[in-house]
Amino acid sequence: MNTVRAELRKLLTLPSLRLTVLLTWTANLMVTYAYAAAESRGESIGDNAALAPLGYTQAGFLVLGVLAAASEYQEGGQIRTTLLAMPRRRHLQAAKALALAALTLPVAAATAATSTLPADGATWTPAATAYLTLTTLLGAAVAGVVRRAVPAVVLLLGLYFIAGPLLRARSAASASYLPDTAALDPSRGATASIIWTLSALTLAALSLHRRDA
Amino acid sequence: MITIDRVSKTKSRTRILYDVSFEARPGRVTGFLGPNGAGKTSTLRILLGLDRPQSGTALICGRPYRKLDRPLTTVGALLDGSGAHRARTARAHLRWVAASNGLPDRRADEVLEVVGLTSDARKRAGQFSLGMSRRLGLATALLGDPEVLVLDEPVNGLDPAGMRWIREFLKDSAAEGRTVLLSSHLMGELAEIADDVIVIDKGRVVIQGGLADVTGGHRTLEDAFLALTAAEEGGSW
Amino acid sequence: MVSLVRAELRKLLGLPTAWIGLVLGTLTAPVIVLLNAPYTRRAIAAGTLTDTTDLGLRDLGIGLIGPMILGVIVVSSEYTSTGPDAPGARQLTTTLTAVPSRRRLLAAKTTALILVVAAQAAVTAAATLTLTQVLHGEHAPTPAPARVAAAILYWTLTALLAYAITLITRNGIVPLTLLIINSSVVSVSYLLTKVTDLAAYLPDIAGAQMFIRSADVPVEIAPLTAGLVMTAWVVALLAVGAVLFHRRDV
Known part of the structure; x- marks a missing residue:
């Protein structure tokens, strides 16, 4: 319990996380507005307008997870302090995930609500909240393995925004195995999201357990 | 009480520690001395559970660091930087x-x-x-x-007043019965506060014992240190 | 100046992340052309893909992640700390001790970036277009040299755009996120063109019209004007970045 409390405190006192949340919210409002405006101009973009903005704002949540995890390895070498204070690494990894999820959940709920409610998609709000939270944990897990923020961001955004759409364009039907399918169609991609996140977290835990700090 | 028992470590195929063994006892300041790259920090990192040894054990009060409950109440550690x-x-x-x-x-x-x-x-x-x-x-x-203090090059970057302060602080801590282990490549600094000295070079403990024993026939600890660590290179700089 | 540029080139090419950008940027477009070849052939045969003048050139847009990474890390690497010992110390301190004139430093950095990205773009364009000719030669006309040059210019300007934004933000994450999201299939800029016609003058939308003919945009811009619009964006942002870089403490 002490460990979770310490991890929560760490996250709450990181200015970069606050900034990421603010930027994500601003971007979400803008994209939601853009979709609504395009719709009212009679320009259809073809996606489900209730969920489409999430396709963009999920980037903010990936970055949130990356920054939360990579901050340990940035300048100053905070990871050593963390491991000296909490040497049980499996414990630590669980506490980290728990703290990040607790912090992300309200942020994700607010984001999901602002983009789904104006498009009459209230039924999607819980699913979208869960999806964004899982995405944040996935981002944190990847950054926990990569240990550096910029490469982790390049890797994740490259996969989500460049490789993903290409794979989906080739075979739309079988793309439900991708981690971000749930952003487009929660009913189809939920399992994939959960499995991807859990696997990434497991990998991060193994990496933390095995490697020298 | 710190007990290091036959600790060996290989990092990216290079052996950096060879069967390192020593003890640091309560109520005494133990100096861990060696030139740059001798394996001081690696040994301390293994002691603190940050790195894993290939073999051997490093125990604090009879337990490995990773098994300590609320470790900060037992061990206080200072590595490079602020962390x-x-x-x-x-x-x-x-x-x-x-x-x-x-x-x-x-x-x-x-x-x-x-x-x-x-x-x-x-x-x-x-x-x-x-x-x-x-x-x-x-x-x-x-x-x-904490009852045990592990400090890696604690005087690095401190001004003269800071150095004197930490010297007094460590002596007092030992006098209160704490175990103090500090590494340094500054012989003069260690000679002033250490009760026991361990000298490490190229991953092996060269000599260990009371300050007087290690200094031995040499004029100062520095002379002894240079004689012990630079002998086979035959050069000094 | 030549030695300064050489130093900056060496610094850039010594970064592992730069090589990710180089490899990713150079390989993505040709690999996509190769992987998509059966689909493209089928589309041409079925008559769904009638306008083949953009074939190959359009794929070049996918590799843009390369120049983006390069443009960002040229700056962001200067702002990362050099080690745990001094959390305040950054590589930029060393750089500015070696080259105290910030104007000369920026000029050298910009030149180094242009050289690397233009070379990368030339190689990628050659590989992608040759591959397109080999695979679909009978359907795709050889693109005019001017359009290939425009594509290379587009890559270079994109790298400079990333570079300018990073000079302003002093942090790599913000520009990378912004630019990568915006290079996805349905980019934010594209979304904005559905809201306002002015969005056609955003740097990426306008710039692409330098070498792509059949773009889905509200306002058609002639290639030369498109180039000027994108250059104006880059120059403006670079000017802001340079002024800030000049004024700020390290």
């Missing part, structure tokens, strides 16, 4: 560390006072000078009022 994220204030840093070991928030202010950083409590760690970073690192080590 704080640059964007966090000194107080915020100390408070999360305190929370992780169930220590009250007021400990953060108490240790800031001890190391003389009270007026910088709201500054971000990234704005600290080298000396202030070291003091913040030391404050972190003292949070749990």
Whole structure:
């Protein structure tokens, strides 16, 4: 319990996380507005307008997870302090995930609500909240393995925004195995999201357990 | 009490520690001496559970670091840097560390006072000078009022007043019955405070014992150190 | 100046992340052309893909992640700390001690970036277009040299755009996120063109019209004007970045 409390405190006192949340919210409002405006101009973009903005704002949540995890390895070498204070690494990894999820959940709920409610998609709000939270944990897990923020961001955004759409364009039907399918169609991609996140977290835990700090 | 028993470590195919064994006893200041790259930091990192040895054991009060409950109340450690994220204030840093070991928030202010950083409590760690970073690192080590202190090159980056302060602080800590293990490549510094000395070179313990025994027939600890570590190279600089 | 540029080139190419950008940027477009070849052939045969003048050139847009990474890390690497010992110390301190004139430093950095990205773009364009000719030669006309040059210019300007934004933000994450999201299939800029016609003058939308003919945009811009619009964006942002870089403490 002490460990979770310490991890929560760490996250709450990181200015970069606050900034990421603010930027994500601003971007979400803008994209939601853009979709609504395009719709009212009679320009259809073809996606489900209730969920489409999430396709963009999920980037903010990936970055949130990356920054939360990579901050340990940035300048100053905070990871050593963390491991000296909490040497049980499996414990630590669980506490980290728990703290990040607790912090992300309200942020994700607010984001999901602002983009789904104006498009009459209230039924999607819980699913979208869960999806964004899982995405944040996935981002944190990847950054926990990569240990550096910029490469982790390049890797994740490259996969989500460049490789993903290409794979989906080739075979739309079988793309439900991708981690971000749930952003487009929660009913189809939920399992994939959960499995991807859990696997990434497991990998991060193994990496933390095995490697020298 | 610190017990290191036949610890070996290979890092990227290079053997960096060969069967390192020594003890650091309560009530004494133990100096861990060696030139740059001799394996001092690697040994301390293994002792603190940060790195894993290939073989051997490193125990603190009879247990490996990773098995300690609320470790900061047993061991206080200072490695290079402050160990704080640059964007966090000194107080915020100390408070999360305190929370992780169930220590009250007021400990953060108490240790800031001890190391003389009270007026910088709201500054971000990234704005600290080298000396202030070291003091913040030391404050972190003292949070749990530990009975064992492990310090890697503690005087690095400190000004003369800071050096004298830490010398007195470590002597007092040992006098109170704590175990103090500190590494250094500064012989003069160690000779003034160490009761016991371990000399390591190229990953092997060359000699260990009381300060007088190690200094032996040499005039100073420095002479003994250079004779022991530079012998096979035949050169000095 | 030549030695300064050489130093900056060495610094850039010594970064592992730069090589990710180089490899990713150079390989993505040709690999996509190769992987998509059966689909493209089928589309041409079925008559769904009638306008083949953009074939190959359009794929070049996918590799843009390369120049983006390069443009960002040229700056962001200067702002990362050099080690745990001094959380305040950054590589930029060393750089500015070696080259105290910030104007000369920026000029050298910009030149180094242009050289690397233009070379990368030339190689990628050659590989992608040759591959397109080999695979679909009978359907795809050889693109005019001017359009190939425009594509290379587009890559270079994109790298400079990333570079300018990073000079302003001093942090790599913000520009990378912004630019990568915006290079996805349905980019934010494209979305904005559905809201306002003015969005056609955003740098990426306008710039692409330098070498792509059949773009889905509200306002058609002639290639030369398109180039000027994108250059104006880059120059404006670079000017802001340079002024800030000049004024700020390290």
